Every structure is written in structure tokens, then in C-alpha cells.
Amino acid sequence: MSVLRSALDTGSGAYAAAAAAMRDKLAEIEAEHAKAIAGGGPERLDRHRRRGKLTARERIELLVDADSPFLELCPLAAWGSEFAVGASIVTGIGVVEDTECVIVANDPTVRGGTSNPWTMRKSLRANDIAMRNRLPIISLVESGGADLPTQKEVFIPGGRLFRDLTRASAKGIPTIALVFGNSTAGGAYVPGMSDHTVMINGRSKVFLGGPPLVKMATGEESDDESLGGAEMHARTSGLADYLAADERDAIRIGRLIVKRLNWRKRGPAPRATVAEPLYSAGELLGVVPPDLKVPFDPREVIARIADGSDFDEFKPLYGPSLVTGWAELHGYPLGILANARGVLFSAEAQKAAQFIQLANRSGTSLLFLHNTTGYMVGREYEQGGIIKHGAMMINAVTNSTVPHISVLIGASYGAGHYGMCGRAYDPRFLFAWPSAKAAVMGGVQLAGVMSIIGRAAAAARGAPFDEEADAVMRAMVENQIEAESLPLFLSGLLYDDGVIDPRDTRTVLGACLSAIHSAPVQGTANFGVFRM
């Protein structure tokens, strides 16, 4: 046992400045969350409620166990797009009858719950999480189908939604659909592909084609109820397994279905009694300096998220720019890799590759705390083999089979983002702090590189270099790259699973590790060829 000792001076001006900057960023994030919560706005909410309907979030609140936690995923999806923040769908991991499930709920107050490209991506991400972590999927369906103006982006790739459901079923992951309203055309395949379906008398409407389409296709005169009413599906077609009296009844039945799954988690159980960290999570507000060029010690973060602030560091004297070591979080064993001084050198890369292999031997999940500017460049380092060492680290991260979680707490630039298990490397979960930034490189560097290349090109052509235009270009590129490397922007693109309050990190990770342990945790000895 090695208890970390914090050196964070909470009385310092630097701490206060960092905390103030973090609070500003949090307020900004909270304002965007509020947009997702507001759904279609007060008028639509009011109309929805007047129809005796619950909102997507109210349905989820009733579905999950009383007083249990709910980890909402990708609440900022579609931020910066033409579509509403949240992408007209709520997804997350909730506990239903002591069973962690992925819950996917259409928000019918936003454009009738229609699916736009971001809705689709958010749903697919939820499905990924369910499949990777072996979590039952509960769909709370009320959707007007595809957003027709963007059908070209939704229709063809969107087929995966239904494919995922039956693939999940084939893997033994239960799928449950509670149909609260419209679930027509393609949407009809959500209940169609689910193991269990509940429909609500007088509310659910599930058909391939509605009366006008049927009239066009065959000339047949029909009505909603005979084509796709809940009672018809419960008594005649057999598509509904349960006929609920109302929304609450449907949720009640949904809970009963989960209770009867007799679900058993396959991963090892956490330690029964867990020590809280010795340092306050509140102090995480002031750990990351507002200017990411100023380095900070990630052990200050670890001391505030690890059980008992207990962290056994691996190779502390070798490759000190990357902190590696073992800890427990909410009773789950965890290997942690955290950037200390931004840059990854050869030693750091080799240390990481070894550490990842060790975690695979012991079947220990890995947490990546990102604050990297990338692998070191320069003659000495290239000649020292930085590429092959970086490749070793990326090879190890890629082929490791223990669960990975990434949290972007500061910078995550260049190939360092890959080596630290960025989005493309399929971590089970990836969250960002409001202080994070991710891009191929920093805006100043990128603009500077473009300027140098431009200057060189002008020189090669023998043309005069337009300093004024260059300054404008640099400013523009700098601003653009800066804006596009911010968490709101990246979260809007579904490049993470959400922007979290640093003070929630331990809780978020605890919920993730618990969900992860629904599936077996298994390491591997099978990596790609390590270039020595």
C-alpha cells in the first residue's frame, strides 16, 4: 500500500485561478445540458404532458431502481449541428431490478422523436456499449422514424440499429422494447427485433405502413388500430408480449421482465468494503491549469479518485513523463496510465507497452488519463526510434483485451491520443473534462506549420511572401483548430461519451467499471509483432 501525498496548495493563486476557469467551463457545459433536458421546449413539453404522457427522462426515472445512479451517455450529441443538443434521444446506463441496463429513450418532444444522423450515431454508440459490456438493452420507443430531409445519412447506415438488436440477442444479451407511441416503418423493427415487447393500450402504434401508405400501395382502406394498435398486436399479430394499461404500467411490466431475466454478471465482483480517497473530490476543480502549456501532476487526480488514495507506482524512475501504477476504484482493480509532463519519449512508450502487457496478464482494467502533446519529435528522438517505440505502445493498446477507459483531463494531441487509447482505439468508455482539448496538434502549432510550409512554397516559387495574409491565415486557422479541439465540439461529434464534472470522475468511473464487469474481464498474450 502506497498512499499518495497531495502537494496541491488549495490556498494558492494558481489553484484559485484554475478552479475559477474550471467553474466557467462547467457553467458553459451545464447550459448545454440544460438544452438537452429542455427537449422540444416548454410548449411541446406541455402538449406532451397534456396528452397524459411522460417525458423521456421521466420514463427513465420510473424505470430505474429508486435512488439508484443513472449515467447518461452522450448528452451533448449533435452540439454545433443543425439539430437539437442531445439528438432527440436519451441514452445511458441505469440499474433496473439490480441489473445494469443500457436504456435508450426517444425524446418525442423534439421533432416527434425523429432520428437524424446524430440520433443514429448516439443509438449506435449505446448499442456498442451494451454489446461490449454485455448489458441488457431497454428501448423506450416513441419515434416518428427517420428525419426525412437527412434520410440519405440515416437510412443506409441506420440499418445497423436493427442488426445490433438481433446480434445482441444472439449473444445472449436480452433486448426489451417498451413502445410508448409511434414505432412505424423501419422503427417497427425495434420491437420486431427485441426479445421482449410491451405495448400500451390505445398508445402504441406499430406498423410498416400507415393508412395512407397502405391506400397508395394496395388501395386497401384501413385505420391505425387495425394496422398497428397495441391490442391488435397483443391479441392478433403476437408482436406484443404484454399489453399495458398505461405508460406507468408499461414501465412496471418492463421492470418485471428484467427481474425475470435472472441476470448474472460475468466479471469479478468488487471488494465489499471500499475506502474513500483521502482527498476531496472538490479539489479536482483546481488541478488542471487553464493554460495547458503549464504541466500538472496527474497523481493529484489519482489521489482524489482511487480508493484510499492508494496507488502503487510501476517504474516510477523510468520514463517519468508517463505515470503508471496499480490502484482500486470502488473496489475494482485498475491499472492507471497518466501523462505527467505532456510529451511521450521512447522510455515512456516502452514503459506503457510493458505495463499494458502486465495488466493483460493479471486481467486488470486500464484507465488512461490524457494530458499529452504527443510523441517527441526531433533528430535525436527519431534516431532513437521514437516511431517504433510509439508503435509498440499503440500495438499494446490496440491488442490489449482488458477493458479500457479513457478520460481526457488535459491535452490529447497527435499520436499521443492514439497511444493513450483515443476514440479510435475503442475504449469501453471515453469521457472528457471541460479542460480537455484534442486535435492533431495545438492550433498555434498547426497554424505555424502551415505558415512555414507556405513561406517555403513562396520561396521555392521565388514569389514574395504576403506577411499580412499569412497573419490573417494564422489567426483564422488558430481559432478554427482551437474551437474544434474543445470538448463541446468533440462531444457534439460523438467523439466521447460525455463531458463530465471533474468532481464526478470517481463516480462515473465506478459506474463504468461496474457496468464493464457485467462481461468477463479477460486479458491476452496475443499482441502484434513488437518492433524491437
Place this chain on the structure above:
Amino acid sequence: MLTSVLVANRGEIARRVFATCRRMGLSTVAVFSDADAASPHVADADTAVRLPGSAPAETYLRGELLIGAALASGAGAIHPGYGFLSENAGFAKAVLDAGLVWIGPPVRAIELMGSKVEAKKLMGGAGVPVLAGLDPADVTGADLPVLIKASAGGGGRGMRVVRELAGLAGQIEAARREARSAFGDPTVFCEPYLENGRHIEVQVMADRHGTVWAVGERECSIQRRHQKVIEEAPSPLVERTAGMRERLFEAARAAVKAIGYEGAGTVEFLADERGTAGERGGFYFLECNTRIQVEHPVTECTTGLDLVRLQLQAAAGDPLPPGPPAARGHSIEARLYAEDPARDWRPHSGTVHRLEVPGVVTEFAPPAEPGAPGGPGVRLDSGVAGGSFVPVHYDPMLAKVISYAATRGEAARLLASALARAKVHGLATNRDLLVRVLRHPAFLAGDTDTAFFARHGLDALARPLASPESVELSAIAAALADAAANRRDARVDGGLPSGWRNVPAEAQLKTFGSGHGADIEVRYRFTRDGLRVEGHDRLSLVSAAPELVVLDVPGDARGEVPGEAGVVRRRFEVARYGALTCVDSPLGPVSLIQRPRFADPSAQVSAGSLLAPIPGTVTRVGAWVGDRVTAGQPIVVLEAMKMEHAIAAPAAGVLTALDVTVGQPVEVGAVLAIVDATARSAVDGTQPGEPA
């Protein structure tokens, strides 16, 4: 020599007698009906004999079974307790004829006192003051108000007050019916009714060697429906009326001597403080109870005597010492009933999950004297224990809580505090009423009379101790305790914060019914900055565990006390039994029903269902399935606690279901019948409301 005693009774009095038997080294035998098989009195006894069935007529009133039980179990004596066969001369005689010892007065004395009409004559002859009897046929307007009593009655049963001549005949008829059903003898008689009478009685003790003690008086004026609720010794009226005690004791001794009494008995008088019926401070013989009284503990407390021991000794022929010990201090008894005073004293049946009275120093025995070690304090004589089931068949008294202190004021304060802080979980009780009476200025001034509830307003006295604001705070505590229990019992994510959300939108909601008014909705959320309860901005959480919640509550709603000084730390003890949540705090006990998050549609009661408002037995049905009924028409009549309750159709309609038959016992809330306001009658095919 006596070695083993059978108690032909149940509940607290059986336990009380067993306690003395144990102290005297006697073996004990209990009898029990099927409904009482798991009752504490059975567990208390060395041996127990089953009486098949549950109704009193099948069990505790079956003399031959009781005598058979004594013979089979080797008990040499039978103690009858009170009620049931305790004043049945035929039973006493049968006990003696079977060669057993009867722990009670001679048969002849019971016979003489059995008829109230005859007893009054006898007492008048012995010089004991009596009220003039009125022949029911001769009552005139000038005699009003009058009291109708059953000659064979007791314990207030069958008594009716008549204030208008027009109602007299009907009341006499009803009283006769009730008397016949309750006592097997329809004889009733009338007396002038003293509106402000005070019930004062004298405990007597006599041996067969001619010693007669007037042990002490008790006052039992706080009554409901002529049944005693609060009793005390000494009587505040006697205390402040010069010479009254001596006159009372003299009359009591004369009464007992006139009938050749032996053992413990009580001579009851009605005292006329204001002189309505004669002289001020006069008193009149009511009846002589030839048994141990429910309220005997107050006399035990003030005298230090064990009256049951004296009963056993008298039955064995032992002589009494020449005189009783001097009384000291003051003792008050409160009868804790499973009944709802605010709803017509409706008895409740069901499980007593918990009965804990704080500060109890003794059970079934008097505390030590004031000043002595171990005294004074609270005595508990309880017929139930945690988990006991209170059946519909018997008296709904759960326990007697008795205080003993140097002064009346302290005894009242002690008893009120013990009752207020008692944990009584599971059934509605009269506890809050008892506490309010014990704290009432008129009670504390000694101004008690039989019209106490009417004068001071039963509505006000029966009001819950917890104010509506306190009920709401208790509901908040209940919600937080439930949340803590949910987190403790969670099989996944149990270590994560309660109700945690990374994107908070909705508050957690728990809904409770309090039995008064609308349901209470508690909306709360644990935030980084602490607990937030909607509508209670200034409330903050100190700690929450499944059984204990501590809150900091603004002490003054108007915010007049500045800053931190205005915040009061309050502890709420929370106990949950399924949906029932009992919250105990200094703000008053609160019982809540936690509403389920989801109603199971199949469990819903059909509209138009008639539910049993009280536990009881069906005595009459007023319509048959298919009948067209009118609004207010009695459909089912229940008898409970010797009272008839008619359950009427709520609206005109057709009786579509009748789930009970005459003689069937029903639990509270049972669906008795269903009236469908839309159905067509099977009999005549008409719609409700149409002329037939």
C-alpha cells in the same frame, strides 16, 4: 395446598396473574383460542390448553371447557381475570363443584351483585346511598336526561343516555336487544343521568375471617362510551373534598359486608360534585364488581400491594392483616386501545409490529415508592408484544401504561411523556388522545368528569400530536430513510451516491399517505452541495440511515430568529414494515403508508366496492346480487365491539357482487359487495334511477 393456577382469560390480565403466580412459586396454565395461539399470554404460562375456535362464545365463555382444561392440566385453581366469565355465578359454582379452587368471591355474592336492579335494592337497605331507580315505563320529561342500563351488564356495555322523550322507547328496545345479545338477559332499567358525574370507586379486600379493607379509592371519570380510558389513584375530587374519603370507605365496607364478600372487589359510585341530584359532593352506588378490575394497578402502585397475591391468599383462606397499608404518591393508568377515536372509536385489528414504552421500570408489578431505589416510574401491563396479531374477536386493548410519582402533576407528565415517546407501530391507537388528555389544563386541574370528551371536544383531543408540518417533515425523513435502505440493499452500484445523475433533471419522488388529507409527495435530490428537498429550501441533512434520519430544520417558519440560532436539529427514528412507515420524533409519532411506484392494475379495487370500515362479523345483509339498490340503502351490517355498523350503497345501482354471508368475520378493508351504478338489474331489467 395451591400449586398451580389456570387463568380463564387472555391478554394482559392473564399475563398479570401469571406474573404474581411466578412470584409466589405457583405453576401457571393458560387457555387460548385459535386466534390467540401465538399470543404472549400463552408463551408466558408453563402449560397451555387450546380452546378450539376463536369467538368468545366458542372459547373463553365455555365454562365446561375451561374446567376441563384445569382438570386435564392439573391446575388446582381457576382465576377468571376480568370480563368473560369472571362475574358468572354459574361458572364459579361449577368450578367449585369440580373440586377446584375459585379465585373470586363466594357464589352467593356474585349472584347478589349480578342483577343491578336487585343489587341497588340490597344496597339501599344496607344504608349505601343509591340513586332512585326509574321504571322505564314511568319516565317523564322532568326525569330527563336518563341513563338506560342493562341489569346484567358491566363495563359500560348496553348503556344509553336518553335526552328526549321521543327517543326513549326506541332506545330501550335497542338496549334490550344489545343486552340480550351481550349478556343473555334483556332486563334494563333507568336512572337519572348525571351529566357531570364523576366515577369514583373503592377497592375492597375481604377475608373469610371477617376482615374487610377499603384499600383505596380510584377515579375513573375519563370515559368513552361509558368505558374507562384513564384511571387514577387517589381521586382528585376525594382529595379536595373534606371527609369524602371516610364516607366513601364506610359505604364501600358496608356494601361488602352486606353481601358476605370475600376476596378482591370494587364498589363503584357516581359522585355528584355539583349537587345535581342532591347534596354537593354526594355519591351514589353504581355497582359492585366481584373481580379484579382493569385499573387495579393504580391502587397497587400507591399502596405497594399485590392485589392478585391477596386474591390468591384470600382464596386459600389466609387472613388479612388488620388494616391496609397507607397510600402514598399518585398513580395514573392509561388504557392503550387499538382504536381510532377520531373515527367513531373504530377498533383496529392487525399486527402490532412494535410496542415499546420508554422508561418502563416494571411490568405487572408496582414500581418502588418515590424516594426508594427503582421508583417511581412507569409500569407496563401489556397483552401484546412486537409481532402480536390483534384479532377482531376481543377487546382491542393493547396495554395499560401506568405512571407512579410523588405528585399527581408529575405522574401525569411522566405518563404523557412515556406515551408520547412510545413506539406503537402497526395499528391506529388512542395514544395521541391519551397524551392530549394527560396534558390538558382541565385534567391537570383535577376537573375530570364523565363528560370530559364532550366538554373539551373530542375532535380537538383526538387530533394527532404531530402537526401537519411535522407530518410533512416526518415524511421527508421517511423518504430519506427509504433512500438509505435502497442504497444499502442495492446489489450493484451500492457504493455510488444516492440517486446520482451526471445530467440531473428530475428529482427523486416518494409518495406517502398519512391517513389525513392528500398524499404527501417528497421530491428530493442529493447534490454536491447537500440535500435539496423541494419546498423546503432551508432544510439540510445531517445524516440519513435506514433507521435514523437527522435533519437541521428552520425552527421558525417566518425566519425571525437570525442565522444559525434559528436552526433546530431534529432526530427521526424510522421503522418500515412493508409499505407501513412509522416515524417517531419529539414532534409526534407519525404513521405513513408509502405508495408504490407502480399500481398493479389487477390489484385495483373495483369502483363501487363496499369495503369493511372496521373488522367485525356480518350480522345482516340487506340486498342480494342482482337487486337494484338506492343510494344510502344498507347493504351489509357488521357487528364489531358490540356495536352495529351499517355499510350502505354509495350510489343507486345494481348489486353485482356480495362476497359475504351472515356470521362471516371480515377484516378491515375487505370488499363486502359491489354496487354497479351502470349495470342493469337482473331482477327487473331497469336501469338504476329509473322508476321500477
